[in-house]
Amino acid sequence: MKAQTINLDKYTACEGCDLLLPIVESPPGHSTVCPRCSTTISRRSTHSIVKTLALSATGLLLYLPSTWLPLMSIESFGFSESANIIDSMINFYTSGYYFVSLMVLISALILPLVLLSLIFTVSLHLRLKRYPLYLTRLFRIYIKLEEWAMVEVYLLGIMITIIKMMGHSEIHYHMGMLCFILLVITSLAITTVVDKDFFWRTMERGEAGEKGRRPDFEIMEGDDSVTAAEKRIQLCHICHKLSPFSDAVCPRCGDTLHRRKPMSVSRTWALVVSSALFFIPANLMPIMQVDFLGMPDRSTILDGIIYFLHTGSYGIGLIIFIASILVPVFKIVGLTILLLSTHPRSVRFLKQKTAMFRFISFIGRWSMLDIFVIALLTVLVDFGFFSSIHTAPAATYFCFVVAFTMLAAISFDPRIMWDKYTPLSKDKDHD
Ligand SMILES: [Zn+2]
Numbered sequence: 001m002k003a004q005t006i007n008l009d010k011y012t013a014c015e016g017c018d019l020l021l022p023i024v025e026s027p028p029g030h031s032t033v034c035p036r037c038s039t040t041i042s043r044r045s046t047h048s049i050v051k052t053l054a055l056s057a058t059g060l061l062l063y064l065p066s067t068w069l070p071l072m073s074i075e076s077f078g079f080s081e082s083a084n085i086i087d088s089m090i091n092f093y094t095s096g097y098y099f100v101s102l103m104v105l106i107s108a109l110i111l112p113l114v115l116l117s118l119i120f121t122v123s124l125h126l127r128l129k130r131y132p133l134y135l136t137r138l139f140r141i142y143i144k145l146e147e148w149a150m151v152e153v154y155l156l157g158i159m160i161t162i163i164k165m166m167g168h169s170e171i172h173y174h175m176g177m178l179c180f181i182l183l184v185i186t187s188l189a190i191t192t193v194v195d196k197d198f199f200w201r202t203m204e205r206g207e208a209g210e211k212g213r214r215p216d217f218e219i220m221e222g223d224d225s226v227t228a229a230e231k232r233i234q235l236c237h238i239c240h241k242l243s244p245f246s247d248a249v250c251p252r253c254g255d256t257l258h259r260r261k262p263m264s265v266s267r268t269w270a271l272v273v274s275s276a277l278f279f280i281p282a283n284l285m286p287i288m289q290v291d292f293l294g295m296p297d298r299s300t301i302l303d304g305i306i307y308f309l310h311t312g313s314y315g316i317g318l319i320i321f322i323a324s325i326l327v328p329v330f331k332i333v334g335l336t337i338l339l340l341s342t343h344p345r346s347v348r349f350l351k352q353k354t355a356m357f358r359f360i361s362f363i364g365r366w367s368m369l370d371i372f373v374i375a376l377l378t379v380l381v382d383f384g385f386f387s388s389i390h391t392a393p394a395a396t397y398f399c400f401v402v403a404f405t406m407l408a409a410i411s412f413d414p415r416i417m418w419d420k421y422t423p424l425s426k427d428k429d430h431d
């Protein structure tokens with residue numbers, strides 16, 4: 001074996017399997033994919049900074065009207081009730097469902113604003129070619145929080161609520177609804193135009209200039225090692241820059257570096273087991289209570305689905321079944337399979353398992369759907385003695401399931417499965 005040097009700034013590693021890869025400048029609009037596990041390495045987008053700036057400014061303008069103005073109102077028994085996201089949240093809070101209220105507050109109200117403000121500030125600075133030190137920290141927070149904002153899930157919740165109420169009462173739409181739909185479209189567009197790699201590289205160049213170039217890193221050539229870890233290199237989770245094992249902090253984004261996510265397997269196990277336990281009361285206990293002329297009628301998630309199937313709304317029944325039952329079950333079972341494959345020397349179907357991990361991370365947030373539907377119904381259907389809808393205990397357990405399965409997917413490190421395939425050289429510590 002002979003020693004050779006590589007420039008770490010010209011290489012990257014796959015997040016899914018740790019394969020060491022040279023950075024290729026793919027044409028705009030194209031993405032690079034890992035040849036070993038098919039995880040997306042980078043996605044190029046044209047005029048990323050200007051587009052992000054324009055979209056986030058639009059999003060910020062839409063934010064206030066879409067959260068404070070009423071979305072819609074319904075008329076029944078001669079009463080009229082209107083709803084927006086703030087009413088729903090207050091309603092959960094006053095009925096004692098603090099955790100549900102907190103989840104709705106964070107995912108539908110606070111984070112969309114925080115994310116829009118962060119990405120607006122970052123893209124504005126990049127556009128003005130100003131690189132203050134806090135810029136990397138802001139973008140780092142943006143990347144860490146991104147997954148927890150769920151405006152599009154909330155929009156689907158609104159649509160289901162409308163279909164649910166259509167037969168029973170007259171629905172009126174307000175300006176808030178139009179603003180909210182535009183806000184969701186803007187938020188989705190931002191996620192497709194932000195070219196994270198390009199943002200990081202622009203910040204790095206602006207901040208440090210040529211001084212920031214690190215000395216070439218010495219690697220061993222000639223063996224059949226392929227992963228970054230085998231060459232004693234680690235990938236930053238946030239900005240995907242490579243650094244030698246000896247570095248504790250990423251030179252580009254300032255995040256703490258780890259060879260593998262810390263305590264990944266035990267943390268993920270703990271979260272998966274807790275999710276599985278909470279999933280039982282979430283389904284056995286009632287999640288919603290409908291009072292009609294003083295008669296309470298409590299229903300579980302499954303009762304709700306059966307109701308839709310009975311009334312002929314097969315599409316909605318199916319969507320709620322997928323979001324509330326299938327997705328959590330798939331996440332719990334899927335993560336258990338992934339966790340089991342980190343224990344024995346299981347090197348089969350690694351590519352398929354990595355794809356399953358990507359799918360689990362992607363679908364996580366959609367389970368909040370039923371909670372959003374209930375959030376809207378409790379506010380909209382409040383006609384005193386005649387008819388009202390209330391939250392029931394399963395809602396809290398269900399929110400735990402959503403939060404814990406999402407955290408489990410975040411704490412799982414798919415590269416540990418691949419380490420069995422290409423064992424790490426001598427030192428086996430995974431932090
Ligand atoms: Zn890979």
Ligand SMILES: [Zn+2]
Pocket residue numbers: 236237238239240241250251252253254255
């Ligand atoms: Zn970094």
